[in-house]
Amino acid sequence: MYPKTIVTATVAVAGMLAANSTANAAIYSFTTFDVPGAPPGSTAANGINDTGQIVGSAGGHGFLRATGGSFTSIDVPGATTTGANGINNAGQIVGIITNATGIHGFLDTVGTFTTIDFPGVPGNTAANGINGAGQIVGSVGAGLTGHGFLDTGGSFTQIDVPSGFGTQPFGINDAGQIVGTFSNNTAPFNHGFLDTGGSFTTIDVPGAAFTSAQGINDAGQIVGVFGDSTGDHGFLDIGGSFTTIDVPGSSGFTIAEGINDSGQIVGEFESSFAVKHGFLATPVAAVPEPSSLVLLGAGLIGLGIYRRRKVHS
Numbered sequence: 001m002y003p004k005t006i007v008t009a010t011v012a013v014a015g016m017l018a019a020n021s022t023a024n025a026a027i028y029s030f031t032t033f034d035v036p037g038a039p040p041g042s043t044a045a046n047g048i049n050d051t052g053q054i055v056g057s058a059g060g061h062g063f064l065r066a067t068g069g070s071f072t073s074i075d076v077p078g079a080t081t082t083g084a085n086g087i088n089n090a091g092q093i094v095g096i097i098t099n100a101t102g103i104h105g106f107l108d109t110v111g112t113f114t115t116i117d118f119p120g121v122p123g124n125t126a127a128n129g130i131n132g133a134g135q136i137v138g139s140v141g142a143g144l145t146g147h148g149f150l151d152t153g154g155s156f157t158q159i160d161v162p163s164g165f166g167t168q169p170f171g172i173n174d175a176g177q178i179v180g181t182f183s184n185n186t187a188p189f190n191h192g193f194l195d196t197g198g199s200f201t202t203i204d205v206p207g208a209a210f211t212s213a214q215g216i217n218d219a220g221q222i223v224g225v226f227g228d229s230t231g232d233h234g235f236l237d238i239g240g241s242f243t244t245i246d247v248p249g250s251s252g253f254t255i256a257e258g259i260n261d262s263g264q265i266v267g268e269f270e271s272s273f274a275v276k277h278g279f280l281a282t283p284v285a286a287v288p289e290p291s292s293l294v295l296l297g298a299g300l301i302g303l304g305i306y307r308r309r310k311v312h313s
Contacts, residue, residue, distance in 0.1 A: 027284040030247055032269070032277050035063050035071055041275030044268035047086040047129070047215070047258040048280070054266050055093055056278055057083035062095055065278075076106050076113050084108075086129040086171070086258070094127040094136055105138050118149055119156055127151075128180075129171040129215070137169035137178050144183055161193050161200050169195070171215035171258065179203075179213035179222055192224055205235055205242050213237070214267075215258035223256035223265055234267055247279050256281075 034043045038058035045056040045065070052067040055074070062074030062084030076082050079097035086094045093108040094116075102123020105116030107130070118125045118140035127138040136151040137159075144166040148159030160167045161182040169180035178195040192203030192213030205211045208226035215223045222237040223245075234245035234256030245265065246254050253270035265281040 028245075028265075028281040029284050031280040031282070032247065032249075033065070033069075033280070034277055035059070035061075038063075041271070041277070043278045044276055045257060045266040045278035045280065046084065048260045048264055048266045049087045049089045049091070050260045050262065051089065052260070052264065053087055053091065054278070054280065055084035055087045055095070056266075056268075057095075062093075064093065074108060076108075082106075085127065088130045088132050088134070090132065090134075092130055092134065094130045094138070096126040096128075105136070107136065116151060128169060129178075131172045131176070132174045135172055135176065137172045137180070139168045139180075148178075148180060150178065159195065161195075164191075164193075167193075170213065173216045173218050173220070175218065175220075177216055177220065179216045179224070181212035181224075192222075194222065203237060205237075211235075214256060217259045217261050217263075219261065221259055221263065223259045223267075225255040234265070236265065245281065247281075251275075254279075 035058035043056065043058040045054050047055045054065040056063055060081040062082040064072045064074060074082055074084050074093065076097045079099050081098045082095065084093050084095040091110065095106055097104050097106055103125065104123065105125045105127025107114040107116060107127065116125055116127045116136065121140050125138060125140050127136050129137045137148065139146050139148050141147055146166050146168060148167040148169040150157045150159060159169055164182035164184045166183045167180065169178045171179045179192065181190060181192055183190050188204065188208060188210050190210035190212065192211040194201040194203060194213065203211055203213050203222065205226040208228050211224065211226045213222050213224040224235055226233055226235055231252045234254045236243040236245060236256065245256050247269035249271060250269040251272045255267045256265050257267040259265050263283045267279055268276050269279055270276055
């Protein structure tokens with residue numbers, strides 16, 4: 001178990017309105033944090049539930065950050081590394097481990113661990129997100145040859161974006177909407193997607209070199225990461241209107257990984273190259289309507305689309 005105290009940095013940042021926007025800018029309070037005792041610069045926050053509990057990984061271990069800021073380590077017995085990727089309101093946690101037999105997903109229900117392996121493909125499964133009904137999304141295989149899956153009580157459904165390849169689901173909400181990333185032969189080659197009951201919508205931040213959707217809340221608000229000529233940035237997508245999210249003080253790398261129903265966003269950023277920290281962005285003013293676009297912070301450094309998630313050692 002990690003120590004129970006941590007020093008965090010919090011700063012309130014007002015968004016700058018983009019051209020043609022008329023609504024008031026949202027204000028976020030950014031709290032940055034590192035897991036105590038973990039190797040410096042190794043913390044990544046991957047998921048958040050409606051009570052404000054955050055899960056992630058640091059130095060080869062998973063962690064749970066309580067609402068009050070205390071940390072508990074998550075280590076699957078027998079695993080070489082553990083990474084926590086998602087958490088629902090019941091406190092069930094999913095993630096990924098490595099051990100002697102390969103890569104596996106896991107479900108943690110109050111300290112009871114269940115291994116998740118896609119049928120017929122042992123040792124190559126990642127569990128990335130979980131909703132209130134206990135439905136789990138993840139991926140099997142790697143990179144451009146990978147496939148997504150939905151696990152409903154141990155019954156697996158394969159997910160592949162039509163005319164795409166390398167499908168990787170990362171988040172699912174209580175309505176069963178799924179978000180993730182895929183590739184195809186149309187530039188930009190890496191896109192985000194929204195899967196609503198088998199109907200797929202492509203998500204591309206305008207002008208981006210790539211887009212990946214990482215998390216979705218019950219209101220359908222989507223967060224993720226995109227790259228452009230200035231670097232890589234987090235984003236918030238409300239009904240097709242995109243807000244860029246850059247953590248103040250970032251050296252050029254921000255990923256928005258998860259969002260809860262209060263609009264709180266978690267993710268990771270770099271203070272210098274490959275030196276990662278977790279962040280929590282809490283709205284202090286109303287989240288803008290879809291007609292608004294809020295730009296926060298500075299430019300970022302490059303990120304390959306498959307560099308992301310979700311295991312960070």
